[in-house]
Amino acid sequence: MHIIQENCGEYRYLVRNQYTGEKTEVIIDPDKYDLFLDQSIFITRPEACPFFRFDELSAKGYCTVHLTRPEICRDYGCWRMLILDAGGKRAGRIMCQRHLASDDEQLTRLFEEQINDLVEPDDAIWDETVLSILRQAGYTVLT
Numbered sequence: 001m002h003i004i005q006e007n008c009g010e011y012r013y014l015v016r017n018q019y020t021g022e023k024t025e026v027i028i029d030p031d032k033y034d035l036f037l038d039q040s041i042f043i044t045r046p047e048a049c050p051f052f053r054f055d056e057l058s059a060k061g062y063c064t065v066h067l068t069r070p071e072i073c074r075d076y077g078c079w080r081m082l083i084l085d086a087g088g089k090r091a092g093r094i095m096c097q098r099h100l101a102s103d104d105e106q107l108t109r110l111f112e113e114q115i116n117d118l119v120e121p122d123d124a125i126w127d128e129t130v131l132s133i134l135r136q137a138g139y140t141v142l143t
C-alpha cells in the first residue's frame, strides 16, 4: 500500500510504500485528472491505493499514475494484497476488486473455498478476515 507523504503541487505527489519504505515521486497521468479528482471510491473502498480509481461505466480499474508508478508496482502490478508462499516466492495477488490473480493451484483452491464467497461490505474487516485465512494456511501477505 502507498501512502501520500506530500502533495508537491501540479498533480505531483511524494509517496511512500508502507512495506518497503521506498519513496517515489509520482505524477497523475495527464489524461486521468478528472478520474483522479473523483474521490468517491474511498466511500466504499477506504483501503484502496490513493491512486486507484474505478470507472463504473466501463467497469474498469485504473492506476492514475500509471506512467510514473512506483517500482514495486512495475514489478508486481497493482495489488491490494501480495501473497508469498513459504519460500518467499510470489503466489498471487488480491486486487482492489477483491479478486485473485494467481497461477498457484493451492492458493486458487483456498481462495475459492474460503474467501470468494465472503459477504463483508466493510473493507477493513474483509482484509483482516482474508489475512487471517491466508496466514493460517502458511502464506506471507504484504498489504
Ligand code: SF4
Pocket (backbone or CB within 6 Å): 002, 049, 050, 051, 052, 053, 062, 063, 064, 065, 066, 069, 070, 073, 077, 078, 079
Ligand atoms: S499500480 Fe496500483 S498500487 Fe501502484 S500506484 Fe497504481 S493504483 Fe497504486
